[in-house]
Amino acid sequence: MIAINQQATKRVLAQAQQQCLALGSKLTTKRSQVLEGLLVAAKAVSAYELTDVCRDKLGYDLLPMSVYRILEFLENNQLVHRLNTSNKYIACSHITCDHEHQPPQFLICKTCDRVEEVEVPTPIMESVAKATRKAGFTLASSHLEIECYCNDCDAPGAAI
Amino acid sequence: MIAINQQATKRVLAQAQQQCLALGSKLTTKRSQVLEGLLVAAKAVSAYELTDVCRDKLGYDLLPMSVYRILEFLENNQLVHRLNTSNKYIACSHITCDHEHQPPQFLICKTCDRVEEVEVPTPIMESVAKATRKAGFTLASSHLEIECYCNDCDAPGAAI
């Protein structure tokens, strides 16, 4: 859960602004609105779902095509992550940090789309990279997506 | 590369037949054709691409909807894997083995869709599962999909 209240959201958006400037681009109004939509969603949502969130919860009128373009921009500026596993998007949970991070590992609840972004321990990632090289491949992305069930959503068929 | 020739393909299909029977289901003609299509593709393909492969390379006339249904069946019978990362399907590379395997780790070339199915070392998977539990999640699937570039497809932007 990133944005617990309006104030926190504002702070994240301000920091995102800075982060963009540092990368030589700008967080325009629309882009900020899309990011705000992701923050209030507080879970992974598809581009189309995000237009609904922006309209229904924030009153922002955005077209899906614009949302796609903006999501791509935000991803390039390390403000959002695209989850290939579910074709959904989520705000980066580290926007307000300054320091470098380990490669992220996403725990994605298959039922409710809640996502926790944890850090992959370096030795794990090294081991994965090693197995990859050994097989004649080169890592393309250094994040892992793990399909899970969160504690609020019981795993189907699990007796426990 | 699973099926290097027609003979090997036949052997895999025969084994798949057995595997289905053991699970109380049947590998019908159509299902066998879809699996054969995946074997000759020798890489990850989408359901629609697979209908093209079956038609153009094997002369089998299959509708995409049937292919989806059959892929679902084959997946339930552990004969194919669905790669969530790319929305493509690939034949399981262990059909002709009898023994149990470790959770698979798929190395997927983003450029050419070549896939190697390697085994995730147990300690790695345990470490991932541990981090998952610690965050209040339960693993839903025990396979990892790793986006890579294979040696035939140079990584874009890589100077080396």
Place this chain on the structure above:
DNA sequence: ACTATGATGTTATAATATAGCGTTTTCGAG
């Protein structure tokens, strides 16, 4: 042979995503 079940055919439609191009905005050079 009859019937229940599973398998397949068929049509429609939903959900996700990209292409292409015209218009508007922004912003620095002159």
Place this chain on the structure above:
DNA sequence: CTCGAAAACGCTATATTATAACATCATAGT
């Protein structure tokens, strides 16, 4: 300040991936 280029955005069309729903066909057990 204004002009022109580049970036951002609006808009339409269309490609790609996937599911739903129901009809028909095949097959096995009685």
